[in-house]
Amino acid sequence: xxDLAKKRRRPALEAPLSEFEQQERARLSAKVALxxxxxxxxxxxxxxxxxxxxxxxxxxxxSLVVPGSRVLELxxxxxxxxxxxxxxxxLGLDLSPKMIEIAQQRHPELTFRVADIERDPLxxxxxxxxILSDVIGHLGDIERGLDRVRGMISPNARVIVTYYSFLWEPxxxxxxxxxLKTRWPEQNWVSLQDIVNFLHLSDFExxxxxxxxxxxxxxxxxxxxxxxxxxxxxxxxxxxxxxYVVARPVATPTVAPLPSVSVICPCRNEKGNxxxxxxxxxxxxxxxxxxxxxxxxxxxxxxxxxxxxxEYKGPLLLSLIxxxxxxxxxxxxxKGFAAAKAxxxxxxxxxxxxxxxxxxKFYRALVTQKxxxxxxxxxxxxMEGEAMRFLNLLGNKFFSLALSWLLEQPIKDSxxxxxxxxxxxxxxxxxxxxxxxxxxxxxxxxxxxxxARLNLKIVDLPVRYRARTYGDTxxxxxxxxxxxxxxxxxxxxxxxxxx
Numbered sequence: 199x200x201d202l203a204k205k206r207r208r209p210a211l212e213a214p215l216s217e218f219e220q221q222e223r224a225r226l227s228a229k230v231a232l233x234x235x236x237x238x239x240x241x242x243x244x245x246x247x248x249x250x251x252x253x254x255x256x257x258x259x260x261s262l263v264v265p266g267s268r269v270l271e272l273x274x275x276x277x278x279x280x281x282x283x284x285x286x287x288x289l290g291l292d293l294s295p296k297m298i299e300i301a302q303q304r305h306p307e308l309t310f311r312v313a314d315i316e317r318d319p320l321x322x323x324x325x326x327x328x329i330l331s332d333v334i335g336h337l338g339d340i341e342r343g344l345d346r347v348r349g350m351i352s353p354n355a356r357v358i359v360t361y362y363s364f365l366w367e368p369x370x371x372x373x374x375x376x377x378l379k380t381r382w383p384e385q386n387w388v389s390l391q392d393i394v395n396f397l398h399l400s401d402f403e404x405x406x407x408x409x410x411x412x413x414x415x416x417x418x419x420x421x422x423x424x425x426x427x428x429x430x431x432x433x434x435x436x437x438x439x440x441x442y443v444v445a446r447p448v449a450t451p452t453v454a455p456l457p458s459v460s461v462i463c464p465c466r467n468e469k470g471n472x473x474x475x476x477x478x479x480x481x482x483x484x485x486x487x488x489x490x491x492x493x494x495x496x497x498x499x500x501x502x503x504x505x506x507x508x509e510y511k512g513p514l515l516l517s518l519i520x521x522x523x524x525x526x527x528x529x530x531x532x533k534g535f536a537a538a539k540a541x542x543x544x545x546x547x548x549x550x551x552x553x554x555x556x557x558x559k560f561y562r563a564l565v566t567q568k569x570x571x572x573x574x575x576x577x578x579x580x581m582e583g584e585a586m587r588f589l590n591l592l593g594n595k596f597f598s599l600a601l602s603w604l605l606e607q608p609i610k611d612s613x614x615x616x617x618x619x620x621x622x623x624x625x626x627x628x629x630x631x632x633x634x635x636x637x638x639x640x641x642x643x644x645x646x647x648x649x650a651r652l653n654l655k656i657v658d659l660p661v662r663y664r665a666r667t668y669g670d671t672x673x674x675x676x677x678x679x680x681x682x683x684x685x686x687x688x689x690x691x692x693x694x695x696x697x
Contacts (some may be wrong), residue, residue, distance in 0.1 A: 201243035207402030218478065218553070225338075226314070232383060233294035240276065240380055241300055250416040254425055255360070255440065256282035258410045260327060262444055267326040270350060272315050272343070273333030277301030280308055280329070289325075292496050293313060294626055309387060316342050323350035331360045334393065335385035338579075338662065341559060344400035348447055357402060359393055360442045363409070384580045390441040391608055392578060395658055399563055402445035409438035453565045457620070459466070459483040461557065463532030464527050465548035469502045475546065478554040479514060481563045482542075483576035487515035489537055490548075491530040527615075528641030535624060543624055546643075547615035552576070556661045560618040570623055571649040573609065574616035578660035605650040610658050613642050626652055 215223070249512075256279055261284040263269060271280040274290030274353045275297055281288070281304075288308040292298050301310045306423045313320060314337055328347050347357060362370065364387065373379035388396075394404050402591050410431040413421045421577060429438045463475055472490070490676050492500045500518070507516045517539050533544055535633030542564060552574055560572045603607040649656055 205424075208438045216477070218474075218555075222463060229383070229481045230293055230295075233292075234296040236380060236382070237276070237296040237300055237531055248568070249677045250421070251414040252278060253410070254411050254414065255279065255355045257332065258440065258442065259283060259331060259358060259360065262356075262406075262442070263327050263329075267325045268324070269329065270323065270325040271329040271331070273330060273348070274298075274301060274310060274334065277305045277308060277310060279331055281305045282330070283327075285327075287325075289321060296585070302616075314348060317443045320346060320350055324352040324355065325350055326352055326355050328355065330358070332362065334359060334361055334388055334396070336382070339387070340388070340396050340578075341384065341399050344396060344402065347403065351447060353447070355447065356405075357397070357447075358442065358444070359397070360440055361388055361393060362439055363437075363441055365437060366388065366439050379458045386576060386579050390443070392658075392660070393441065393443050393611070395608075396660070397443065397445045398566055399657070399659065401448055401566075403448045404443055404445045406444040407442065409435045409441055411439040412437070413504065451566045451568060456483040457565060458483050458539075459487070459542045459561060460535075460538030460540035460621075461542060461544045461546050462531055462538065462552075463488060463519075463546045463548050464493065464494065464530035464534065464626055465499055466502075467495045467497045467499055468548040469495070469497045469499045471548050471550050472499065472502045473506050474550060475548060475554060475658075476510060476514065476516065478550070479546070480555065480558055481513050482558055483540075483565075485540060485620075486513075486514065487517065487538070488546075489532045489534050489546055490516075491521055492518060493525075493530055525637070526641075529643055531641045535621075536573065537629075538621070540572045542618065542622055544618045545615055551664050552614065552616045552661050553664060557618075558618075559661075560616065560659055563657060563659055564618055564620065570619065570654035571645070571656045572618040572659050573611070573646070573656055574614035575611040575658045575660045576614050576663040577611045579662040581663045581665075601646065604648065605656065607650065608658065609646065610660075612646060614661070615642075616661065617642070619645075620634050623649070623654060629665075 233498070238547075259279060260283045265284065266286050267283075268287040269280065269283055269285035269289075270291045271277075271288075274280050274292050277290050277300075280290045285308075290298075290301055290308060290310045291313040292310070293303070293312070295312050298310045298312045301308075310319075316337060328351060330343075334340050336342070344357075351357070370379060371600040374381040390407065390409075394407065397404055410429060412424040412434070415421070429435055461479060465472070475490075476488065479486070490503045492503065500520070503518045508516065517537070519533060521533060524530065524533065531545055542561065544557060544560060546552070546557065560574070563569060563572045583678055624645075627645065630648065630651060631644070646656070
């Protein structure tokens with residue numbers, strides 16, 4: 199699938215990095231420095247205190263690894279887990295040079311290297327097992343990390359992922375405050391279902407999943423019974439600390455010919471984001487068009503779009519349409535879809551809080567048949583600053599639970615603006631829109647309800663939600679929240695009650 203997104207490449211000595219790329223590099227440098235400091239602290243303060251928990255985690259992972267295997271651990275930390283599985287060939291990679299230095303000293307019989315698994319060249323392998331223990335909580339792009347694993351494994355390899363259950367979040371925060379646990383920076387909010395979904399997006403099939411470790415501290419006479427017996431019982435296992443998944447690689451579907459793409463960008467008073475949207479939107483498939491739908495802007499957005507179109511010399515096909523008398527994002531999206539010429543329809547919010555650089559992920563998920571409707575999710579990765587205010591976050595989580603129950607498919611974020619589907623499926627949604635009526639000014643529920651009505655497979659695709667750099671949010675937390683609640687009740691009446 200290397201040809202799915204043909205991004206423009208910068209020659210080695212060309213223009214300086216964009217502001218977005220500079221921010222990404224600065225974020226990575228800060229992360230490395232923090233992990234180096236944590237490495238020393240872990241060695242001095244935590245290793246002995248966490249000895250019981252560490253041995254239980256090692257017991258679990260070792261039970262999943264066949265003895266005498268070639269094992270790669272990503273995010274290996276101090277190397278103790280890799281040593282515990284006793285590989286014939288063992289390689290550990292970590293972002294932190296200090297972690298690697300300490301790991302090599304502690305386990306000289308193994309090999310450790312400094313590497314950013316999302317960006318740096320990786321070893322060829324092949325490996326029989328790849329272990330990611332608690333690593334996905336720290337990755338900036340989990341899907342990219344898993345995609346890169348595939349190039350290092352044998353056809354019969356297994357990938358083992360462990361992560362803690364968020365039911366334990368309050369207790370773990372207390373342990374950090376007491377110095378009983380490593381105080382990591384804010385981690386990704388990843389459930390067991392999210393892990394399964396990420397593996398699905400990266401062409402892995404889950405063959406085994408479960409939970410383990412009910413008591414992470416040693417209580418004589420009780421801990422072993424709880425962790426080896428009681429935690430296996432239904433109703434109890436759901437409360438365990440660790441979720442784990444074992445997955446195998448599956449073939450990536452062949453796509454030919456690749457479909458063309460129309461990116462619809464509704465905008466109202468977003469003048470400062472227009473040129474960035476054009477510059478950062480990648481070409482996908484044989485043709486990509488970017489359609490701006492201006493909602494009667496008063497800050498010069500329309501004029502900025504016209505000027506940018508006249509000056510543009512790149513590979514995108516650019517166009518502008520006016521929303522006219524219509525109101526709301528939903529109306530703007532429908533008008534943009536009506537004007538689109540391509541096979542695949544995408545929505546890109548003009549505030550660019552979902553980076554245009556993430557659009558190829560949606561394209562790949564759709565054309566490789568991961569789902570019929572690819573739904574963006576902002577509630578996995580930590581958000582920048584005020585990218586989503588606290589009440590907005592609570593509202594989104596509430597509506598995601600309500601929509602998952604209502605649509606009978608897992609929907610973690612109902613209101614992320616980025617949604618992708620084939621034109622042919624949108625045409626079917628449009629043809630059956632009378633079933634629901636014109637009830638949704640946002641457009642999110644209209645599309646989700648329509649997809650569910652047609653039994654389309656909806657797949658969540660997590661994205662990193664960025665802080666807005668220009669303009670103000672168009673969301674009113676209370677009035678719009680009440681409207682969304684009414685739309686949820688409306689959907690229940692139509693979809694579940696058939697009224």
